[in-house]
Amino acid sequence: MPHFEIHANDVARARAFYGGLFGWRFAPMPGAEEMEYHLIEGPGFAEDGLTGGLMRRIGPAPEAGAPVRGGTMTFEVADCDERYTWALANGGAEALPPTDYPGVGRAACVEDGEGNIVGMISPFEVRA
Template identity: 60%
Template structure:
């Protein structure tokens, strides 16, 4: 089984910097002209790729973004990380804002959500047993 996600952004350069610092992703422009002017950038990085059954991209938003703190529109992506608290702190230090602070859920793990500064809310999880 495979899956593909797309994160809609207004500022491609800012989004690339944010996700690069927070999740260690790299990006490849997928349209003529390349660079930040490209409307689509393929996401690459640990845990992302066909060999893992997951591909993703940053897509230039077709309309205005939602205001910070507004209701979620679309899907929420949650990424498996080794240390929720460290990744959450990195997200906040790089322009993200709090959506759900790191919280323990018995039998599930430690989870946090943040907003990426462009109207997208995404989460991090360290599954129960991984950090113990």
């Protein structure tokens, strides 16, 4: 089962950002309170075979604006432009503005305020 983790210096801020951006919920993981580990719940998780966690970063955060600092997570959204605008108004910073990719969809990336880059995509409808 695929699993990813998001590392944050301010776990509460990251929970608010991702909860607002994607509608995720977070459940503290028993036994992992010291690292503030939260399991991610919401659309597309568990039932679709994906699991995720949000935890306190161990060590310093990467510098803002630095090159990609790990894997880039990209999640499907209904309206890429609307979610991009929301992210910038709620603590995110531009990493890649909304761009059309022919045959794929409209995609964008933002920094999450915690040193991570996250992507979003609104796939183009497949027409027969």
